[in-house]
Amino acid sequence: MTQDTTAPDPVLAGFRASIDNIDAALIHILAERFRITKAVGAYKAEHKLPASDPSREERQIARLRKLAEEANLDPDFGEKFIRFVIDEVIRHHEKAKGEA
Numbered sequence: 001m002t003q004d005t006t007a008p009d010p011v012l013a014g015f016r017a018s019i020d021n022i023d024a025a026l027i028h029i030l031a032e033r034f035r036i037t038k039a040v041g042a043y044k045a046e047h048k049l050p051a052s053d054p055s056r057e058e059r060q061i062a063r064l065r066k067l068a069e070e071a072n073l074d075p076d077f078g079e080k081f082i083r084f085v086i087d088e089v090i091r092h093h094e095k096a097k098g099e100a
């Protein structure tokens with residue numbers, strides 16, 4: 001017999017309510033991070049500083065991999081996620097330099 005996927009499932013709905021709250025928090029946290037990195041981009045453009053700082057990124061990634069391990073999160077996933085975010089920030093910084 002196939003499962004009726006339209007029937008309300010309060011257990012699944014409870015899990016999903018929590019996932020929705022966590023996703024909302026992630027969006028707010030990311031928005032706040034991009035708000036501050038935008039200010040960094042403007043500062044770098046004004047002071048003719050390079051858009052990226054690979055040694056800072058290396059330290060961040062090492063720190064976050066350790067935090068991920070301690071939090072029982074796959075450190076490779078943690079690194080991929082922060083790399084994705086940082087690459088987007090650098091793209092914004094390069095654009096800000098082009099506009100300065």
Ligand SMILES: C=C(O[C@@H]1C=C(C(=O)O)C=C[C@H]1O)C(=O)O
Nearest residue numbers: 037040051052053056057086089
């Ligand atoms: C935000 C900065 O600019 C870049 C972006 C980073 C980030 O998103 O964490 C880190 C280093 C830089 O490559 C910075 O230099 O601090």
